[in-house]
Amino acid sequence: MQLPTPAFEVTQDEAFVTVHVHADIAAATEARVAAEGTTFGCFIEPLYLPLCLPYSVATLHDCIPLCEGSATAACTYDTHTKVLHVRLAKSVHGQVFPDLDRLRPQLLSDEEQAQMERDAACAPASHAYGFGQTDPLPVDYVALVRGGRVPYLDVDDPTQMPPREREARAESLETEKWDEGMYLDNVVDIDGDVAAVVQVEPHVLSGACKASSGAASGPVPPQAAAHAFLVQLLFAYLYELHVSYNDASPESAWTLCKLCRSIACFVEPSAPIAAVLRASYRRALTYPLYRSWALCERVRKDMIRLLQAEDAQTRLLAALQDMDAIFALAPTGTGLAEPVETVLRLIWDFWLAPLQAYVSQAAADEWPALARSLTPPTKEAVGEPGGWDLEVLDMLARESKAEGVGSFV
Known part of the structure; x- marks a missing residue:
């Protein structure tokens, strides 16, 4: 998932720092740039350039088509040289930015990087995360946590929160996200949109299916934990295939992450399968657009x-x-790719890669046995905590539909 870096130069005058990005090998039709404080990012598919500048510049979020005569207030693109020029206003007019010719692609300064590596080496995880992981979190991810820029996740530092608190946090957020009007709208389904996505046949179920022949490597999680995580991940994946009509987009990674408690909140995948499935229903009824039993x-x-x-x-x-x-596709939908890529790499390394290793060596009779455990949760169980009386709401929706009422939001 590591994105290639383009060639670049950085120049300056009294008022601006200008980043010149070579896009001669890029096939994209647009460039997205972002700057905040000392952090700069430029994404031109499939290239990504992150820089840590010596001093602060004005905040910038811009998008420019890569075509003849294209220009914005901050960006210009030369179709002959295939170079994008991005002008960043200095926070302090006249301030000299030293050693711009020595900049290299990175989000942290050398001093910050060295300090974080020292901190990580001296501070093992207070609480385990993933499949019992106790090593310090990766340095680049910790930088995102400290900067408050962690996409997808509701619990960003599991090492500082006991597992029971993470689970309580997940329950609380689901209760906060509950929207009775959205649920009723999905039950009434006046335009038939929900019925249409329900009828989609996920491509992973139809026709021939191939997986690469390379064997997965790495630590293999215990069976109970692997099964518990697989159920919630598979639920999220199949849900996404339905709502996207089997056509993934840069937003699809959000669905995979948000519908998995273990990913979004680092909840330990150790509960009975019935409890795992109940949690998946709760998240599907509170986070995405389609909230349908x-x-x-x-x-x-x-x-x-x-x-x-x-x-x-x-x-x-x-x-x-x-x-x-799907994870590799996600950074293409954002202006600043580095946080998305860093978070998804952590999710893959600590969750999906171990699961892949487990599935690769699992016995064939495990899967039918796991299928038999997937009994439907009750609406009463899914609705608590929160007081969602789903049976009553379903009855109300049916009555409203019969009376021609079409919207509750």
């Missing part, structure tokens, strides 16, 4: 079909490879 039930049945397939292992590995591709 019928869609949750369709996804659960899809999971059973996949796990009962004769080639279940191959299909599971193919699904994990597809998730890797």
Whole structure:
């Protein structure tokens, strides 16, 4: 998932620092740039340039088409030289930025990088995370946490929060996100949008399915933890295939992360499968656009079909490879790719890669047994905590639909 870096030069005058980015090998049609404080980022698919400047510049978020005559207030693009010129206003007029010719792609200064490495070496994790990981979090990820720039995750530093508090945090956020009007709208489904996504056939279930022949390596998690995480991840993945009509977008990684408690809140995947499935329903009814019990039930049945397939292992590995591709796609939808790439790399390394190693060596009879454990949760169980009386709401929605009421939001 590491993005290639373009060639670049940096110049300055009294008022501006100008970054000249060579886009001669890029095939993209636009460039996205962002600057805040001493941090600068430029994304021109598939290239990404992060820089840590000596001093602060004015905040900038810009997007420019890479075509003849294209220009914005801060950016110009030369189609002959294929160089993008980005002008960053200095926070202090006349301030001299030293050693611009020695800048190299990085988000932290050399001093910050060295200090964080020393801190990490001296501070092992207070609480385990992932599949029992106790090593310090990666330095580049810690930098995002300190800067308050962590996408996708609701708990950004699991080492400082006990597992029970992470689970309580997940329950609390789900309760806060609950929207009765959105739920009723999805039940009534006046335009048939929910019914349409429910009918989508996930591509991982249909036709031949191939996974790469390379064996997964790395630590293998215990069976109970692997099964608990697989259920919530597979639920999120199949949900995304439904709502995206099997056509992933840069937003698809958000769905995978937000519908998994273990990813979004670093909740330990150790609960009984019934509790894991209940949590998946709660997140599907509170975070995404489509908040439908019928869609949750369709996804659960899809999971059973996949796990009962004769080639279940191959299909599971193919699904994990597809998730890797979804993660790689995600940075293309943002102006500052580095935080997204850093977070998704951590998620892959500590969650999906160990699961991939487990699936690769698992016994074939595990999958039908896991499928048999996927019994539907009750609406009463899913609605607490929070007091969501789903049975009553469903009845109200049916009555409203019969009376021609179409919107509750």
